[in-house]
Amino acid sequence: MGEWSSRVIPIVRGLCLLYVTHKYLGTTVVTYGPSMLPTLGITGNVLLMERISTRTGKLRPGDVVFFRSPENPRRVVCKRLVGMEGDQVTYVVDPKNSDKCNTIVVSKGHVWVEGDNIYNTKDSRNFGAVPYGLVEGKAFWTLLPRRDFGSLAPKPK
Amino acid sequence: MGTPSVLWNVAKKCFTVGVISLTVSDLFASIVPVRGASMSPTFNPKTNSLLDSLSDDRVLVEKLCLRKYKFSHGDVIVFCSPDNHKEKHIKRIVGLPGDWVGTIYDVVHIPEGHCWVEGDNSASSLDSRSFGPAIVCRFLWVWLKEGSPIFCGLHIE
Numbered sequence: 001m002g003e004w005s006s007r008v009i010p011i012v013r014g015l016c017l018l019y020v021t022h023k024y025l026g027t028t029v030v031t032y033g034p035s036m037l038p039t040l041g042i043t044g045n046v047l048l049m050e051r052i053s054t055r056t057g058k059l060r061p062g063d064v065v066f067f068r069s070p071e072n073p074r075r076v077v078c079k080r081l082v083g084m085e086g087d088q089v090t091y092v093v094d095p096k097n098s099d100k101c102n103t104i105v106v107s108k109g110h111v112w113v114e115g116d117n118i119y120n121t122k123d124s125r126n127f128g129a130v131p132y133g134l135v136e137g138k139a140f141w142t143l144l145p146r147r148d149f150g151s152l153a154p155k156p157k
Numbered sequence: 158m159g160t161p162s163v164l165w166n167v168a169k170k171c172f173t174v175g176v177i178s179l180t181v182s183d184l185f186a187s188i189v190p191v192r193g194a195s196m197s198p199t200f201n202p203k204t205n206s207l208l209d210s211l212s213d214d215r216v217l218v219e220k221l222c223l224r225k226y227k228f229s230h231g232d233v234i235v236f237c238s239p240d241n242h243k244e245k246h247i248k249r250i251v252g253l254p255g256d257w258v259g260t261i262y263d264v265v266h267i268p269e270g271h272c273w274v275e276g277d278n279s280a281s282s283l284d285s286r287s288f289g290p291a292i293v294c295r296f297l298w299v300w301l302k303e304g305s306p307i308f309c310g311l312h313i314e
Binding site: 009073107108 | 172184225238240241242268
């Protein structure tokens with residue numbers, strides 16, 4: 001009994017430690033889709049995401065964040081944070097068809113996110129400000145592709 | 158010779174217990190106290206002006222339902238307030254995505270990814286009638302009464 005548990009417990013501890021790191025510290029994420037061009041390519045991006053800034057409330061406009069989609073809780077979406085609560089945000093409502101702009105104030109407890117590729121993205125202009133509780137983490141380092149290795153651009157290129 | 162290794166062993170054991178219990182309480186079930194009378198008489202039926210925190214009901218919440226995000230009408234859930242992600246509320250699901258819910262003034266359609274929650278004690282409850290359909294947030298937990306067979310929620314008779 002003692003021998004069995006002395007082999008199983010370190011394995012269980014190791015797995016739980018992996019889970020705690022993934023849930024509370026950070027993890028690697030693979031992204032795909034055209035909504036963050038040219039910052040992130042359509043496929044083949046591997047990013048490092050950290051969750052400490054989210055928990056301590058240190059997110060700033062310009063950060064690339066991951067959040068649970070308000071339309072589908074099983075999907076995690078990556079966009080750029082453009083406005084925190086109380087900020088005034090001006091955005092182009094429909095860039096493909098007109099230049100009309102709209103200005104809103106981000107409501108309490110919410111954040112405004114936009115994709116870098118405004119012509120092909122579903123973001124806060126479609127589903128509104130996102131509650132802060134849905135934000136999962138902040139991307140701080142690109143691992144792949146190799147030419148983009150390093151920290152992410154602070155604003156869309 | 159003896160004391161440092163004893164301390165190290167104690168520290169290792171505490172760390173193991175801490176990491177494993179954190180993982181279990183995140184992935185399987187945990188116990189939370191219920192404050193306030195918005196779910197009376199289901200929880201905290203004795204409403205007196207000095208609500209002693211020792212007499213609050215404690216409920217067992219299970220987290221396995223967060224794998225699939227499938228809930229039903231009548232489930233009692235714990236969720237983060239849309240206005241302040243640090244506050245948690247406990248209410249009952251009254252409307253699921255796609256439903257139409259009638260309030261005093263109009264009829265509201267519940268969009269995808271949202272649900273309509275109401276407290277059992279409608280006289281004193283801050284719920285979807287004030288803040289609109291709540292986004293199904295990652296901190297969603299479902300309540301089950303201690304001792305009853307484990308199923309994802311309590312259905313209204």
